[in-house]
Amino acid sequence: MDKVYISQLHVETIIGVYDFEKESKQSLYFDIDMLTDISAAAKADDITLAVDYAKVSERVIAHSIAKPVELLETLLEQLATLILAEFNVEQVTIRVSKPAAVEAAQTVGVEITRVKR
Numbered sequence: 001m002d003k004v005y006i007s008q009l010h011v012e013t014i015i016g017v018y019d020f021e022k023e024s025k026q027s028l029y030f031d032i033d034m035l036t037d038i039s040a041a042a043k044a045d046d047i048t049l050a051v052d053y054a055k056v057s058e059r060v061i062a063h064s065i066a067k068p069v070e071l072l073e074t075l076l077e078q079l080a081t082l083i084l085a086e087f088n089v090e091q092v093t094i095r096v097s098k099p100a101a102v103e104a105a106q107t108v109g110v111e112i113t114r115v116k117r
């Protein structure tokens with residue numbers, strides 16, 4: 001299977017378990033791998049047949065800032081469901097990094113993989 005990907009997509013949003021995290025935005029960085037067959041888009045040279053990484057990026061940003069959640073896990077499950085439902089993607093892997101969360105670490109985060117049913 002082919003892959004369309006997005007690397008280090010930056011979003012500023014409210015996210016976190018603790019009260020102080022609900023008061024100011026934090027940076028999240030998303031890496032998204034989307035498995036899809038690119039052959040029809042390539043043959044026709046037609047963006048409407050492709051997984052448009054710009055449109056996926058817009059949706060991920062819009063959803064991430066729309067309704068705050070506490071856990072990175074919650075946000076990733078929502079985003080994976082959204083991507084599989086709205087785009088021609090068979091499998092998606094999303095990794096999110098939250099660099100300000102743990103002072104002693106360069107970054108921390110969560111990664112999930114979900115398959116279209």
Ligand SMILES: Nc1nc2c(c(=O)[nH]1)N=C([C@H](O)[C@@H](O)CO)CN2
Nearest residue numbers: 015016017018070071072073101102
């Ligand atoms: N597995 C997770 N662990 C933690 C999360 C999370 O979303 N998933 N979140 C926090 C806090 O919000 C943290 O970012 C604040 O320091 C802690 N652990």
